[in-house]
Amino acid sequence: MSAQHEYHFSDRHFKHIAKLVYQHTGIHLKEGKEELVYSRMVRRIRALGLATFDEYIELIQSGHDAELEEFTNAITTNLTAFFREKHHFEYIKDVLMPALLAEKKKKGEQKIRIWSAGCSSGEEPYSIAMTIVDLLPAYWDVKILATDLDSQMVEHSAKGIYDLNRLEKVDKSLIKRWFKQGSGANSGKVRVAQQLKDMITFKQLNLLHDWPMQGEFDFIFCRNVIIYFDHATKAKLCQRYAGALIPQGHLFIGHSESLFRVNDDFKLIGNTIYQNQGVKA
Numbered sequence: 001m002s003a004q005h006e007y008h009f010s011d012r013h014f015k016h017i018a019k020l021v022y023q024h025t026g027i028h029l030k031e032g033k034e035e036l037v038y039s040r041m042v043r044r045i046r047a048l049g050l051a052t053f054d055e056y057i058e059l060i061q062s063g064h065d066a067e068l069e070e071f072t073n074a075i076t077t078n079l080t081a082f083f084r085e086k087h088h089f090e091y092i093k094d095v096l097m098p099a100l101l102a103e104k105k106k107k108g109e110q111k112i113r114i115w116s117a118g119c120s121s122g123e124e125p126y127s128i129a130m131t132i133v134d135l136l137p138a139y140w141d142v143k144i145l146a147t148d149l150d151s152q153m154v155e156h157s158a159k160g161i162y163d164l165n166r167l168e169k170v171d172k173s174l175i176k177r178w179f180k181q182g183s184g185a186n187s188g189k190v191r192v193a194q195q196l197k198d199m200i201t202f203k204q205l206n207l208l209h210d211w212p213m214q215g216e217f218d219f220i221f222c223r224n225v226i227i228y229f230d231h232a233t234k235a236k237l238c239q240r241y242a243g244a245l246i247p248q249g250h251l252f253i254g255h256s257e258s259l260f261r262v263n264d265d266f267k268l269i270g271n272t273i274y275q276n277q278g279v280k281a
């Protein structure tokens with residue numbers, strides 16, 4: 001495997017790294033991902049001035065916190081986009097929010113909690129904020145939590161600065177209202193309006209670890225995240241989502257994901273849209 005590589009990289013190295021990745025992130029690296037692992041890890045080996053993959057594996061195994069963070073950041077795949085899977089946002093605007101607001105008003109509640117779990121660089125929670133902002137009655141307590149394992153992505157999300165070309169598929173009216181174009185050194189960049197940022201709390205969180213949040217979410221986005229997990233990890237995570245949602249809360253997953261034979265707390269009610277059946281353990 002290592003003939004064309006600058007550093008010796010064998011099947012043993014791949015298996016060892018895949019095991020560490022699984023332990024620390026839940027990401028299941030199948031056979032065929034050898035080149036991906038090599039290219040992502042070799043950057044860390046160079047940055048640290050190490051000579052071999054063995055040295056790098058040893059460093060990770062020693063529990064070096066700072067490098068463990070770099071290691072997990074390096075292995076995550078962060079592909080995302082504003083209003084990715086548009087039908088989810090249409091559903092929120094046309095179906096979910098009107099029903100949720102009516103239900104809350106009936107109960108005399110004025111609080112909404114949303115979680116974007118695996119938010120990557122932030123396009124997803126900002127898209128949620130743009131979708132709901134005009135639907136919310138004034139003075140309601142509305143918060144979106146946006147979390148990701150990758151600390152660099154969380155930082156990027158919180159800054160809310162993007163290349164202008166990331167907005168190619170976003171409606172002109174939304175761009176005009178919610179993004180400020182940079183000039184000088186920042187030309188070609190846009191900054192998200194403070195009003196949207198204020199709706200969101202960004203935090204680093206490994207979904208496999210304990211969740212410090214208290215209270216229930218009205219809906220959760222966990223899109224294009226469980227695709228990297230094996231069956232057992234998916235099943236456990238979805239069970240935890242059911243427990244973290246209000247009884248009829250919604251879970252949105254990615255276009256190539258499914259909860260079929262993964263979890264039966266949820267009922268499929270739309271294209272990759274699930275509803276909690278409200279049965280608490």
Ligand SMILES: C[S@@+](CC[C@H](N)C(=O)[O-])C[C@H]1O[C@@H](n2cnc3c(N)ncnc32)[C@H](O)[C@@H]1O
Pocket residue numbers: 024025026027076077078079080081084117118119120121124147148149150153205206207208222223224225228254
């Ligand atoms: C492909 S992105 C999806 C982004 C966004 N949800 C979307 O659909 O456009 C997957 C994200 O999941 C995050 N992720 C992977 N494993 C995770 C874990 N164990 N805990 C939290 N986030 C994780 C990655 O860092 C990455 O940013």
